[in-house]
Amino acid sequence: MWRRIWIFVAAGIVMAASSGAYLSYLDRVFAEREKQAIESAEVSAAQLAYAMAEHTSATIRQIDFVLRGLTRKYMDDPADFPASVQSAIDSFPALVNVQVTVVGADGTVLYSSHPNWKSVSAADREYFTHLRDGVDTLFVGHPVVGKFSGQWYLQFARRAERNSAFAGVVVMSVDPEYISQILGSLIQGSDDSAGLVLVSDGSYLARNRDIRELLGKKVKPSRGYLSLDAGDSGVFIDSATYEPVRRVYVWRRLQNLPLVVFFGLSEKDILQPIKNARFNSFVQNGILLGILVPAGFALIYLGMRVTSARQRLAESEALYRHLFERNVAIKMLVDPSDGSIVEVNPAACKFYGYSRQELLHMNISQINCQPRSEIMLSMGRAKNGECGHFLFPHRLASGEVRRVEVYSGNVTIDGRHLLYSIIHDITEQETLAKRLKDSETRYRMLFTAMPDGLIVTQEDGTIVEWNAAALSILHVNEEGLKERTPLFLPTGESLPKDQYPTRRALVHEETSDLYAVETPSGERRWIYINSRRLPPMGETGEVSAVAVLSDMTHVIALEESALISQSVFDVASEALLVTRPDFSIILVNPAFCELTGHTRGDILDHKLWEMNPLLFPADMESAIAEDLRVRRSWSGDLTLYRKNGSPFTAALRVAAVYSHDDRLLRYVALFSDVTQKKQQEKEMWQQANFDALTGLPNRTLLYDRIRQALAQTRRQHQSIGILFIDLDRFKPVNDTYGHAAGDILLKQVAQRILDCVRAGDTVARVGGDEFVILLPMVEFTRTPHVIAERILEAINRPFHVGDATVMISASIGITLSHDADHIDGLLKRADDAMYQAKKSGNGNILTSA
Numbered sequence: 089m090w091r092r093i094w095i096f097v098a099a100g101i102v103m104a105a106s107s108g109a110y111l112s113y114l115d116r117v118f119a120e121r122e123k124q125a126i127e128s129a130e131v132s133a134a135q136l137a138y139a140m141a142e143h144t145s146a147t148i149r150q151i152d153f154v155l156r157g158l159t160r161k162y163m164d165d166p167a168d169f170p171a172s173v174q175s176a177i178d179s180f181p182a183l184v185n186v187q188v189t190v191v192g193a194d195g196t197v198l199y200s201s202h203p204n205w206k207s208v209s210a211a212d213r214e215y216f217t218h219l220r221d222g223v224d225t226l227f228v229g230h231p232v233v234g235k236f237s238g239q240w241y242l243q244f245a246r247r248a249e250r251n252s253a254f255a256g257v258v259v260m261s262v263d264p265e266y267i268s269q270i271l272g273s274l275i276q277g278s279d280d281s282a283g284l285v286l287v288s289d290g291s292y293l294a295r296n297r298d299i300r301e302l303l304g305k306k307v308k309p310s311r312g313y314l315s316l317d318a319g320d321s322g323v324f325i326d327s328a329t330y331e332p333v334r335r336v337y338v339w340r341r342l343q344n345l346p347l348v349v350f351f352g353l354s355e356k357d358i359l360q361p362i363k364n365a366r367f368n369s370f371v372q373n374g375i376l377l378g379i380l381v382p383a384g385f386a387l388i389y390l391g392m393r394v395t396s397a398r399q400r401l402a403e404s405e406a407l408y409r410h411l412f413e414r415n416v417a418i419k420m421l422v423d424p425s426d427g428s429i430v431e432v433n434p435a436a437c438k439f440y441g442y443s444r445q446e447l448l449h450m451n452i453s454q455i456n457c458q459p460r461s462e463i464m465l466s467m468g469r470a471k472n473g474e475c476g477h478f479l480f481p482h483r484l485a486s487g488e489v490r491r492v493e494v495y496s497g498n499v500t501i502d503g504r505h506l507l508y509s510i511i512h513d514i515t516e517q518e519t520l521a522k523r524l525k526d527s528e529t530r531y532r533m534l535f536t537a538m539p540d541g542l543i544v545t546q547e548d549g550t551i552v553e554w555n556a557a558a559l560s561i562l563h564v565n566e567e568g569l570k571e572r573t574p575l576f577l578p579t580g581e582s583l584p585k586d587q588y589p590t591r592r593a594l595v596h597e598e599t600s601d602l603y604a605v606e607t608p609s610g611e612r613r614w615i616y617i618n619s620r621r622l623p624p625m626g627e628t629g630e631v632s633a634v635a636v637l638s639d640m641t642h643v644i645a646l647e648e649s650a651l652i653s654q655s656v657f658d659v660a661s662e663a664l665l666v667t668r669p670d671f672s673i674i675l676v677n678p679a680f681c682e683l684t685g686h687t688r689g690d691i692l693d694h695k696l697w698e699m700n701p702l703l704f705p706a707d708m709e710s711a712i713a714e715d716l717r718v719r720r721s722w723s724g725d726l727t728l729y730r731k732n733g734s735p736f737t738a739a740l741r742v743a744a745v746y747s748h749d750d751r752l753l754r755y756v757a758l759f760s761d762v763t764q765k766k767q768q769e770k771e772m773w774q775q776a777n778f779d780a781l782t783g784l785p786n787r788t789l790l791y792d793r794i795r796q797a798l799a800q801t802r803r804q805h806q807s808i809g810i811l812f813i814d815l816d817r818f819k820p821v822n823d824t825y826g827h828a829a830g831d832i833l834l835k836q837v838a839q840r841i842l843d844c845v846r847a848g849d850t851v852a853r854v855g856g857d858e859f860v861i862l863l864p865m866v867e868f869t870r871t872p873h874v875i876a877e878r879i880l881e882a883i884n885r886p887f888h889v890g891d892a893t894v895m896i897s898a899s900i901g902i903t904l905s906h907d908a909d910h911i912d913g914l915l916k917r918a919d920d921a922m923y924q925a926k927k928s929g930n931g932n933i934l935t936s937a
Contacts, residue, residue, distance in 0.1 A: 126336060126358060130323050133338040134623075137321075137351040140271060140282055141340040142618050142636040143540055144349050147270060148342070149640075151244050151260060152226045154179065159246045159258040162190055162199075173201050176260075179642075185263040187234065187241070190248075191216055192256045202236040210235070210257075215245035219257050223689045224249065228346060230291050231264060231303045240264055240303045242293055252693040264303060267294035271349075273539075279333055279354035283307075287346045290314050302330065313339045313348045325355060343600070418511035420452075421499070424467040427452040427460070430506055439513065441485030457481040457489060470496040470507055479514075491515045541637030543569070545590045552632075561615060561639045563607040576604040576612075593619035593633035602640065614640045665757040671696040671713075674754075683761055685731035702729045712742060716755065720744040725762065737763045779853040781831055782838040790852035790860055794911050797864040807904045809863035809872035812918035813841070813879065814926060816897040818857040821889070829889045833896070836889075840882040845875060860915070866904060876900045876933045899926035903936040 154176045161172045173188045180186050190199040195211025210216055214229040224247040234241050241261035248255045271282040275296045284294040290307040292299065307314075307329045312322055321340045328335060335352030342349065418439050421431040432447045440447065440455065452467075453460045458480060469475045478494045492511050499508040541558030545551050551570050559565065564573045572590070575583040583603065585591070592599050600618040607613060619635035663680035667673050672695045681687055684703065691699065697709045708726060715722040723741045730736065740759040747753050777789035785793070797808045815837065822830035834857065841851050841859060850862040861879075863872055883898045901921025905914055917936040925934035 126325075126355075130336055130338065133336055133351050133353050134321075134323070136282075137338040137340050137349060138620060138634065139538060139540065139542065139636060140351055141342055141349045142638065143270060143538075144267060144284060144347075145342050145345070146540070146616065146638040146640075147267060148226075148228070148244070148345060148347075151262065152246075155226070155244055155246050155258060155260045158188060158260070159248050162258055163248055163250060163255065169199065170201075177201065180262075180266070184266045185237075185239070185241075186266075187237070187261040189259040189261065190256060191259065193220075193254055197235075198256070200236060202234070205236050208235060213243075215243055215259060216257055219245060219247040220254055223247070223687070224692070226345070228286075228293075230286065231293060234261060240300070242267070249693060252689075264294050264299050268296060268299040270294075272296040275351075279335075279357055281328065281331075281333075281335060281350075281352040283350055285348050285350070287314065287341065287348055293347070305330070311339075313341065313350070328352070418513075420509045420511065421501070422452050422467070422496075422507045422509060424471040424505070424507050427463060427467065430504075436511070439484070439511075440482070455482050457483050467496075467507060471498060471505070473498070482511075491518050541635075543590055543635045543637070545594065545633050545635075547594065547632065549591050549594065551590060558637055561613075561637045562605055563613070573605060576606070578602055578604065580604075589617045589619035590633060590635050593621050593635060596621070616640045662758050662760045665696075665759075667696055667755045667757070669752045669755070671709075671755065683730075683736075684728070690731065701731060701733060704728060716742060716744050720746075725766075728759070736761050737766045782835055782853050784838055784842075784859075785850055785852040787852065787854045790850065790854065790862065791911055793850050793864070794862055794914065797862060798905060798909065798911070798914075801865070801905060807866045807906075808914075809861075809866045810903050810905075810914055810918040811861035811863070811872060811876055811879070812901040812903075812915070812922040813859040813861070814899050814922050815857040815883070816899060816926070818896055821894050821896065825889060825892055825894075829892070832889050833887055833894065836887050837883060837896075840885075841879055844878040844882055849875075860918070869904065872902045872904070873933065873935065876902055880933060899923075900933045901925055901936065902933065 158169075158172060158176055162169045169190075176188065177186050186201075188199075188201045189197060189205075189210070191210045191213075192198045195209050195216055197205065197208050197210050199205075213232070215227045218227055218229070227243075227245040229243055229245075231240050231242055233239065240263075242264050243259055243261050245257050245259045248258055267284055271284065271294055275282050280296075282296045283292060285292055285307055290309065290311060292302040292305055292307070295302055308326075310326075312318055312324055318341075321338070323336070323338050325334065325336050327333065334355040336355055336358065337350055337352040339348050339350040341347070417433075418436045419433045420429060420436055422428070423430055429447050429450050429452060432444060434444075437444055437447065442450070453463050456463050458466075466475075466478055466480075470478075476495055476497055478496065480492055480494055481489050482492045483489050491514050493514045494509050494511050496507045496509045499506050538555055538557060541561040542553075542555045543551055543558050544553035551572075554566075554569055559569060562569065562573050572585055572588055575588060577583055589599055589601065589603075598618070598620045600616070603615050603617055604612050605615060616638045617635055618638075619633055622632045622634055661679055663683045664675075664677040665673060665680055666675035672693055673691050674693070676686075676688060676691060686703070691703075696704055697706045705726065705728075712722045721741070721743045723739075726738055726740050727735050728738045728740075738759040739762045740757060742755055742757045744752060745754040745756055777786060777792075778784065779786045794808070794810075801808050818830070818833070821833055834853075838851070838853065838859070841861070845851060845861060846863075848864055850864070852860045852862070854860050861875070863875070866872060880898055880900060883896060886893050886895055899922050901918045901923065903914060903917040903921060921934045921936040925932040928934070
């Protein structure tokens with residue numbers, strides 16, 4: 089008896105431990121699912137936020153291009169300004185409310201496209217005070233109510249200048265719904281959110297919905313993107329500012345603009361299906377384990393019934409009834425021969441909404457929504473042991489249809505063969521799967537419907553995904569896209585394929601540039617491409633990249649300076665400067681400001697040759713201007729001056745830009761600092777032509793000067809003189825006091841020789857203690873001898889080398905040139921004369937015949 093009890097207890101302990109481990113495993117599985125769902129949502133949101141930021145940036149760039157054109161038009165031709173304004177307004181969609189206003193230097197409104205405008209003061213407007221005291225950059229401020237329309241507007245403004253002085257402000261006011269509709273076109277989830285806010289204080293500028301209710305309001309001050317040290321992008325999970333919704337937010341700052349775009353996915357939409365599935369799975373698996381554990385006890389119990397069959401049978405039936413009735417899992421006994429329901433437990437009654445008696449008088453075909461023939465076929469397969477797992481639609485008493493998972497097996501009760509079925513409601517799991525599929529479909533639809541082109545590449549550079557807009561913008565088919573249609577730089581050069589944005593993005597975090605493509609008809613189209621490396625995904629951590637393409641052709645056409653790519657202009661490493669035909673400066677790039685120290689405010693509208701402090705030497709104006717007029721270009725090296733007055737050597741190239749009708753539009757100057765390069769060239773020349781110890785010319789430079797002197801004397805029928813000097817008693821000084829002392833002595837000798845010659849003469853060191861003097865013009869044959877005597881006298885004087893006093897002398901050979909002389913022959917005669925002088929005794933001078 090006790091042995092049986094101990095077996096029974098041990099089995100219970102094993103089953104309980106197993107059930108606890110299984111439930112713990114389920115908990116980890118669903119926690120991982122929730123984590124993966126959040127991570128997947130973050131990646132999807134990051135991709136959409138990136139696309140939104142690029143599309144919003146492109147929209148604002150278009151507004152700025154139009155605004156800058158209007159500003160210049162107003163300053164150049166105010167009479168034709170209204171027509172230009174109307175053309176600009178017509179470039180926006182028909183239902184978008186846009187106004188253009190001009191404010192004078194004193195803050196008075198001088199013009200407005202609104203029909204009811206009047207001359208009022210706008211000096212209190214944020215854009216006026218900002219641009220009056222600042223520089224000409226695009227101003228984007230808080231939403232305001234228009235003075236004439238009484239409606240909310242987003243205001244974009246540019247500073248107008250005349251002769252470098254503040255002349256007023258040109259303002260373009262745009263309905264907030266314009267950008268809001270753009271954001272809304274990229275959102276499909278009812279609880280998803282996208283918006284555009286000011287970095288300075290979080291004020292709403294646009295939102296995918298309800299923007300009218302949010303104008304004048306701000307996001308939570310705790311938002312990370314409002315921090316001064318925030319990066320360019322980020323992810324966080326938080327409750328919405330004005331809605332009871334928690335979202336996974338991804339944000340990006342717009343390049344060179346004080347704006348942030350954010351995109352939020354509802355956390356509830358992401359996690360609720362998984363939470364429902366988690367709850368149902370725990371309940372169902374808990375029920376199943378509740379069945380298995382007691383069933384295990386029952387099997388052990390039945391296994392021992394050989395000793396007391398009748399007592400065991402009674403206890404087994406009682407235990408079975410207890411398990412069947414009390415278990416929360418849905419259970420049924422069904423007769424497979426006709427589908428009649430033989431027995432159900434209370435959980436089945438609760439789930440289906442029928443009483444026990446009602447169910448016992450029903451056939452399974454009244455619950456299972458499949459045709460009766462298919463139901464009978466399934467029961468036959470379960471009866472024969474061919475399949476024990478099925479998925480069915482079951483109809484409840486309320487008429488609702490639920491998806492269920494049914495596990496069926498044979499059981500014999502009182503000699504009757506029945507199917508014992510355990511039923512799980514999996515409607516929520518299937519709903520989750522469907523929602524995940526729908527979510528994927530939604531993002532696929534967004535990918536396809538994006539007005540900008542999208543291209544995705546995998547780690548090896550292969551293009552794997554694209555939308556129709558990408559093919560349309562590049563004017564290629566799928567095959568041409570995969571082969572990478574030719575791209576051109578704004579200079580017209582073909583871009584190497586290894587430098588294509590879709591390849592560079594796999595190496596660099598983010599790249600953005602302006603490119604050109606040629607259509608099959610030969611037309612050149614301008615495309616702005618922003619590419620970005622995506623975070624590693626999947627178990628392998630594969631890296632991919634996405635490129636966003638915007639067709640900027642129509643925007644650049646609005647710019648009179650379309651010949652210069654603004655994108656290339658701003659990022660060029662060389663300094664760039666653009667002037668009007670009268671050489672007044674209208675545009676410089678950041679590299680120019682960095683090189684010269686001048687800001688845009690210092691230099692714009694000043695004439696190139698009249699700047700104070702000086703930038704360009706005024707004496708070059710006429711020469712450069714003449715070359716530009718005749719050849720339409722000029723290049724050369726000039727000494728320019730920074731703002732602090734320091735000079736630098738610049739390699740300068742200037743080109744004249746003409747319109748299609750041969751009208752001079754601009755001058756474009758490109759220059760770089762070559763001071764260091766020139767200094768290096770000078771040092772290399774110095775090393776190649778001068779002796780490192782004495783600083784005297786070496787043999788190379790001596791030969792060059794003799795060659796020039798011979799050519800000149802032949803034309804004038806005169807002679808040159810050569811003095812060849814070799815020091816006497818120099819070696820004992822070197823041996824006695826060391827090479828350092830010898831070097832000091834050679835320097836002193838060189839200086840004494842220099843003191844003895846004329847200003848135009850050349851003294852060269854051609855060997856260890858050998859020197860040669862070139863007298864380029866000898867009018868009197870006695871002159872070389874006089875100079876030689878002077879040198880000999882100077883060398884014969886004592887030299888002080890450190891603490892020692894040494895005495896040396898020299899032997900000097902002299903020769904004069906003849907008409908047919910060449911350099912080697914001339915030097916050989918002087919060397920021979922020196923040799924003969926040395927043989928006759930130290931300190932002698934000998935002139936060759």
